[in-house]
Amino acid sequence: AQSVAQPEDQVNVAEGNPLTVKCTYSVSGNPYLFWYVQYPNRGLQFLLKYITGDNLVKGSYGFEAEFNKSQTSFHLKKPSALVSDSALYFCAVSTPDDMRFGAGTRLTVKP
Amino acid sequence: DSGVTQTPKHLITATGQRVTLRCSPRSGDLSVYWYQQSLDQGLQFLIQYYNGEERAKGNILERFSAQQFPDLHSELNLSSLELGDSALYFCASSHRQGSGELFFGEGSRLTVL
Numbered sequence: 735a736q737s738v739a740q741p742e743d744q745v746n747v748a749e750g751n752p753l754t755v756k757c758t759y760s761v762s763g764n765p766y767l768f769w770y771v772q773y774p775n776r777g778l779q780f781l782l783k784y785i786t787g788d789n790l791v792k793g794s795y796g797f798e799a800e801f802n803k804s805q806t807s808f809h810l811k812k813p814s815a816l817v818s819d820s821a822l823y824f825c826a827v828s829t830p831d832d833m834r835f836g837a838g839t840r841l842t843v844k845p
Numbered sequence: 846d847s848g849v850t851q852t853p854k855h856l857i858t859a860t861g862q863r864v865t866l867r868c869s870p871r872s873g874d875l876s877v878y879w880y881q882q883s884l885d886q887g888l889q890f891l892i893q894y895y896n897g898e899e900r901a902k903g904n905i906l907e908r909f910s911a912q913q914f915p916d917l918h919s920e921l922n923l924s925s926l927e928l929g930d931s932a933l934y935f936c937a938s939s940h941r942q943g944s945g946e947l948f949f950g951e952g953s954r955l956t957v958l
Contacts, residue, residue: 768946777847777935777949778888824888831901832878833937833947835888 736761738808738825740836747815748844755810755839757825766828767808769799770835773821781823784808795819815843848872851936851950859958863924866953870917870938876900877919878939878947879911883932894919926957 738759747753759765766785770778782793789801799810810823820843825836848871858864870877879891881904890903894913905911908926913919923930933954937947 770947770949777849777951778937778947779847780946780948783946828945829901832890832893832903834890835880837887 736765736827736829736834738767738827738834738836740823740825740839742839743837744840744842746842746844749817750814753812753815753819753841753843755823755825755841757808757810757836759806759808759825759827761827765808767799767801768826768828768833769793769797769808769810770824770826771795771821772824772838778824781810815841817843817845819843847948847950849936849938849948849950851934851953853953854951855954855956857956857958858926860926860928862926862957863922864926864955866921866923866934866936866955868919868921868936868938868950870919870936871940871948874938874940874948875917876939876941876945877913877917878937879905879919879921880935880937881932882935882952888935891921923955926955928957931955931957 768783769781772778784791784801792798822838850869852867875896878893881889891905893901911921933952935952937949939945
Protein backbone atom coordinates (compact mmCIF):
# COMPACT_ATOMS: atom_id res chain seq x y z
CA ALA A 735 0.00 0.00 0.00
CA GLN A 736 1.11 3.54 -0.71
CA SER A 737 2.04 5.49 2.40
CA VAL A 738 4.17 8.29 3.75
CA ALA A 739 5.68 8.81 7.16
CA GLN A 740 6.74 11.97 8.89
CA PRO A 741 9.09 10.96 11.68
CA GLU A 742 8.97 14.26 13.55
CA ASP A 743 5.86 15.63 15.26
CA GLN A 744 7.53 18.96 15.88
CA VAL A 745 10.41 20.91 14.36
CA ASN A 746 11.74 24.09 15.92
CA VAL A 747 14.11 26.45 14.14
CA ALA A 748 15.30 30.00 14.61
CA GLU A 749 14.34 32.64 12.10
CA GLY A 750 16.93 32.93 9.36
CA ASN A 751 18.19 29.39 9.80
CA PRO A 752 17.62 26.65 7.24
CA LEU A 753 14.76 24.28 7.90
CA THR A 754 14.09 20.67 6.97
CA VAL A 755 10.87 18.75 7.46
CA LYS A 756 11.32 15.05 6.83
CA CYS A 757 9.18 12.62 4.89
CA THR A 758 9.75 9.04 3.82
CA TYR A 759 7.55 7.12 1.47
CA SER A 760 6.57 3.57 0.64
CA VAL A 761 5.09 3.06 -2.80
CA SER A 762 4.99 0.51 -5.54
CA GLY A 763 5.98 1.93 -8.86
CA ASN A 764 6.75 5.57 -9.46
CA PRO A 765 5.70 7.85 -6.61
CA TYR A 766 3.68 11.00 -6.93
CA LEU A 767 4.67 12.99 -3.85
CA PHE A 768 3.31 16.23 -2.47
CA TRP A 769 3.79 18.74 0.32
CA TYR A 770 0.94 20.76 1.79
CA VAL A 771 0.84 23.42 4.50
CA GLN A 772 -1.98 24.15 6.91
CA TYR A 773 -2.27 27.42 8.80
CA PRO A 774 -4.51 27.61 11.89
CA ASN A 775 -8.21 27.22 11.14
CA ARG A 776 -7.57 26.93 7.42
CA GLY A 777 -7.64 24.21 4.81
CA LEU A 778 -4.50 22.65 3.42
CA GLN A 779 -2.62 24.53 0.73
CA PHE A 780 -0.52 22.90 -1.96
CA LEU A 781 3.20 23.73 -1.78
CA LEU A 782 4.91 21.51 -4.35
CA LYS A 783 4.91 18.12 -5.99
CA TYR A 784 7.24 15.58 -7.51
CA ILE A 785 6.02 13.55 -10.44
CA THR A 786 9.12 12.89 -12.47
CA GLY A 787 12.27 14.62 -13.62
CA ASP A 788 14.60 16.80 -11.56
CA ASN A 789 15.03 15.52 -8.02
CA LEU A 790 14.96 19.04 -6.61
CA VAL A 791 11.50 20.50 -6.81
CA LYS A 792 10.80 24.16 -6.16
CA GLY A 793 7.49 25.32 -4.78
CA SER A 794 5.60 28.17 -3.22
CA TYR A 795 6.92 30.61 -0.57
CA GLY A 796 10.57 29.68 -1.21
CA PHE A 797 10.16 26.03 -0.27
CA GLU A 798 11.81 23.20 -2.11
CA ALA A 799 11.92 19.44 -1.70
CA GLU A 800 14.49 16.85 -2.61
CA PHE A 801 13.38 13.50 -3.94
CA ASN A 802 15.82 10.72 -3.03
CA LYS A 803 14.92 7.38 -4.54
CA SER A 804 17.61 5.34 -2.78
CA GLN A 805 16.56 6.64 0.63
CA THR A 806 12.85 6.77 -0.27
CA SER A 807 12.69 10.27 1.10
CA PHE A 808 11.10 13.54 0.06
CA HIS A 809 12.27 16.13 2.58
CA LEU A 810 10.94 19.67 2.54
CA LYS A 811 13.53 22.43 2.83
CA LYS A 812 13.92 26.17 2.97
CA PRO A 813 17.25 28.01 3.11
CA SER A 814 16.11 30.73 5.51
CA ALA A 815 13.07 30.27 7.76
CA LEU A 816 10.56 33.00 8.49
CA VAL A 817 8.33 33.32 11.55
CA SER A 818 5.39 33.27 9.14
CA ASP A 819 6.42 29.75 8.04
CA SER A 820 5.15 28.43 11.37
CA ALA A 821 2.38 25.99 10.48
CA LEU A 822 1.49 22.33 10.13
CA TYR A 823 3.12 20.58 7.18
CA PHE A 824 1.87 17.42 5.53
CA CYS A 825 3.61 15.10 3.16
CA ALA A 826 1.33 13.10 0.87
CA VAL A 827 1.47 10.35 -1.72
CA SER A 828 -1.00 10.08 -4.55
CA THR A 829 -2.48 6.83 -5.80
CA PRO A 830 -4.76 6.47 -8.80
CA ASP A 831 -7.77 6.81 -6.54
CA ASP A 832 -6.84 8.87 -3.52
CA MET A 833 -4.22 10.88 -1.72
CA ARG A 834 -2.80 9.66 1.57
CA PHE A 835 -1.29 12.06 4.05
CA GLY A 836 1.35 11.72 6.70
CA ALA A 837 0.56 12.57 10.31
CA GLY A 838 1.89 16.08 9.91
CA THR A 839 4.82 18.00 11.37
CA ARG A 840 4.32 21.19 13.30
CA LEU A 841 6.98 23.72 12.36
CA THR A 842 7.68 26.54 14.78
CA VAL A 843 10.02 29.30 13.73
CA LYS A 844 11.18 31.46 16.62
CA PRO A 845 12.27 35.08 16.18
CA ASP B 846 -9.00 31.28 -2.11
CA SER B 847 -8.84 27.68 -3.35
CA GLY B 848 -12.16 27.83 -5.18
CA VAL B 849 -13.59 25.00 -3.09
CA THR B 850 -16.59 26.01 -0.99
CA GLN B 851 -17.76 24.15 2.08
CA THR B 852 -20.86 24.80 4.14
CA PRO B 853 -21.56 25.16 6.97
CA LYS B 854 -18.29 26.42 8.45
CA HIS B 855 -19.35 25.54 11.97
CA LEU B 856 -21.97 23.14 13.24
CA ILE B 857 -22.92 22.20 16.78
CA THR B 858 -25.29 19.33 17.36
CA ALA B 859 -26.17 16.62 19.85
CA THR B 860 -25.34 12.94 19.99
CA GLY B 861 -27.66 10.79 17.94
CA GLN B 862 -28.41 13.51 15.42
CA ARG B 863 -27.75 13.62 11.69
CA VAL B 864 -25.99 16.36 9.74
CA THR B 865 -25.15 17.04 6.12
CA LEU B 866 -21.98 18.79 5.00
CA ARG B 867 -21.85 20.31 1.57
CA CYS B 868 -18.98 20.86 -0.83
CA SER B 869 -18.77 22.69 -4.13
CA PRO B 870 -15.57 21.84 -6.01
CA ARG B 871 -13.49 24.19 -8.11
CA SER B 872 -14.97 24.93 -11.48
CA GLY B 873 -14.04 22.14 -13.86
CA ASP B 874 -12.81 19.71 -11.21
CA LEU B 875 -14.40 16.29 -11.47
CA SER B 876 -12.93 14.64 -8.39
CA VAL B 877 -14.09 15.31 -4.86
CA TYR B 878 -12.39 13.96 -1.76
CA TRP B 879 -13.56 14.00 1.84
CA TYR B 880 -11.18 13.99 4.79
CA GLN B 881 -11.66 14.03 8.54
CA GLN B 882 -9.14 15.85 10.71
CA SER B 883 -9.18 15.28 14.43
CA LEU B 884 -6.57 16.13 17.03
CA ASP B 885 -5.50 12.59 17.73
CA GLN B 886 -5.81 11.00 14.31
CA GLY B 887 -4.44 13.50 11.85
CA LEU B 888 -5.95 13.70 8.38
CA GLN B 889 -7.98 10.62 7.55
CA PHE B 890 -9.19 9.90 4.05
CA LEU B 891 -12.88 9.09 3.98
CA ILE B 892 -14.08 8.76 0.41
CA GLN B 893 -13.54 9.96 -3.14
CA TYR B 894 -15.91 10.58 -6.03
CA TYR B 895 -15.10 11.13 -9.67
CA ASN B 896 -17.75 12.57 -11.95
CA GLY B 897 -20.55 11.24 -9.82
CA GLU B 898 -19.17 7.78 -9.15
CA GLU B 899 -17.54 6.52 -5.99
CA ARG B 900 -13.90 5.76 -6.71
CA ALA B 901 -12.23 4.99 -3.41
CA LYS B 902 -13.16 4.42 0.19
CA GLY B 903 -10.96 4.99 3.17
CA ASN B 904 -11.73 4.88 6.85
CA ILE B 905 -15.35 5.86 6.50
CA LEU B 906 -17.78 4.59 9.11
CA GLU B 907 -21.00 2.88 8.10
CA ARG B 908 -22.89 5.72 9.81
CA PHE B 909 -21.39 8.08 7.24
CA SER B 910 -22.33 8.28 3.59
CA ALA B 911 -21.60 10.60 0.72
CA GLN B 912 -22.64 11.30 -2.82
CA GLN B 913 -21.69 13.50 -5.73
CA PHE B 914 -24.48 15.05 -7.73
CA PRO B 915 -24.69 15.71 -11.49
CA ASP B 916 -23.62 19.32 -10.96
CA LEU B 917 -20.51 17.84 -9.23
CA HIS B 918 -21.21 19.20 -5.78
CA SER B 919 -20.93 16.65 -3.01
CA GLU B 920 -22.55 16.00 0.31
CA LEU B 921 -21.27 14.07 3.30
CA ASN B 922 -23.99 12.72 5.57
CA LEU B 923 -23.13 11.86 9.15
CA SER B 924 -25.77 10.06 11.20
CA SER B 925 -26.19 8.71 14.72
CA LEU B 926 -23.52 11.15 15.75
CA GLU B 927 -21.20 10.36 18.61
CA LEU B 928 -18.91 12.59 20.64
CA GLY B 929 -15.93 11.15 18.81
CA ASP B 930 -17.25 12.44 15.49
CA SER B 931 -16.33 15.96 16.52
CA ALA B 932 -13.70 17.03 14.01
CA LEU B 933 -12.89 19.20 11.05
CA TYR B 934 -14.23 17.77 7.83
CA PHE B 935 -12.45 18.84 4.68
CA CYS B 936 -13.50 18.57 1.12
CA ALA B 937 -10.92 18.77 -1.65
CA SER B 938 -11.19 18.73 -5.39
CA SER B 939 -8.89 17.84 -8.22
CA HIS B 940 -9.04 18.12 -11.96
CA ARG B 941 -7.42 14.78 -12.60
CA GLN B 942 -6.58 11.75 -10.56
CA GLY B 943 -3.14 10.55 -9.64
CA SER B 944 -0.68 13.30 -10.42
CA GLY B 945 -2.86 16.31 -9.73
CA GLU B 946 -2.72 18.32 -6.57
CA LEU B 947 -5.76 18.71 -4.36
CA PHE B 948 -7.42 22.01 -3.61
CA PHE B 949 -8.95 22.13 -0.16
CA GLY B 950 -11.92 23.98 1.20
CA GLU B 951 -11.76 25.78 4.54
CA GLY B 952 -13.46 22.88 6.28
CA SER B 953 -16.60 22.31 8.32
CA ARG B 954 -16.03 22.16 12.04
CA LEU B 955 -18.45 19.74 13.65
CA THR B 956 -18.95 19.72 17.39
CA VAL B 957 -21.08 16.96 18.88
CA LEU B 958 -22.25 17.62 22.44
